[in-house]
Amino acid sequence: MWRLILHNLGAFLVLFATLSGCRQEEERPFSNPIQIDQYFSIKSLIEEKLPHMDGMTLEKQLMVGNNMEQSSEQLNPEDWRRELDIFIHADINKASLANAYHTEESQNRISHILKEGEKGEIKEMNVYKNKDNAIDSVTFVRKKENLFFLSFTEGSLTLEGDTLKSYRINGLQKVWFLPRNQMQVRGTLIP
Numbered sequence: 001m002w003r004l005i006l007h008n009l010g011a012f013l014v015l016f017a018t019l020s021g022c023r024q025e026e027e028r029p030f031s032n033p034i035q036i037d038q039y040f041s042i043k044s045l046i047e048e049k050l051p052h053m054d055g056m057t058l059e060k061q062l063m064v065g066n067n068m069e070q071s072s073e074q075l076n077p078e079d080w081r082r083e084l085d086i087f088i089h090a091d092i093n094k095a096s097l098a099n100a101y102h103t104e105e106s107q108n109r110i111s112h113i114l115k116e117g118e119k120g121e122i123k124e125m126n127v128y129k130n131k132d133n134a135i136d137s138v139t140f141v142r143k144k145e146n147l148f149f150l151s152f153t154e155g156s157l158t159l160e161g162d163t164l165k166s167y168r169i170n171g172l173q174k175v176w177f178l179p180r181n182q183m184q185v186r187g188t189l190i191p
Contacts, residue, residue, distance in 0.1 A: 043091035050077040057190040090140045148176040
C-alpha cells in the first residue's frame with residue numbers, strides 16, 4: 001500500500017513540477033525572433049511619439065504628378081500610425097538584416113548604410129542629433145527594383161524637442177512601358 005502511495009506521490013510531484021514550469025514559461029514575454037535591436041529603430045521612435053500626437057492636427061500637402069491636394073485634419077494615435085506607416089516599415093531591425101549595414105557615427109549623426117552585395121530595400125538611414133544629443137531628424141532612402149519595376153522613396157521626420165514636427169516623403173515609381181509616377185507628401189503637425 002505504501003508503495004502505491006509513494007508511486008502516486010512521485011507522479012504527482014512530477015506533474016506539479018511540469019505544470020509549475022509551464023506556468024513560469026507563460027509569464028515570460030515572448031521574444032520576437034525576427035526583430036533585433038542592432039540599429040536605430042525608427043519604428044520605436046514613432047511608437048514612443050504616438051501617444052503625444054493624439055488630437056494634433058495634420059496639415060498635409062500631397063502632390064502626385066502635377067496635381068496638388070491640401071488637407072487639414074485632427075488625428076488620433078491609430079490614424080497617426082497609418083499616416084506614418086511608411087516610416088514604420090523602414091525599420092531595419094530585422095534578423096535577416098543583422099549584418100547587412102555598416103554603421104558610421106560622428107558627433108551629430110549616425111548612419112546605417114547597406115553594405116555592397118547585401119539585399120535590403122532600405123539603402124541608407126541617417127539619424128541627426130543636436131548639441132544636446134536629442135534627435136533632430138531621421139532620414140531614409142529606399143530603393144526596390146527588378147527588370148520590370150523601379151520604386152524609389154526618400155523619407156524624413158523632423159522633431160522639435162520631444163515632439164514630431166513634420167515629415168516629408170518623395171517617391172518615384174516606374175513600371176516597364178508606363179510613364180513614371182512621382183509623388184511628394186509634406187506633413188506638418190500643429191498642436
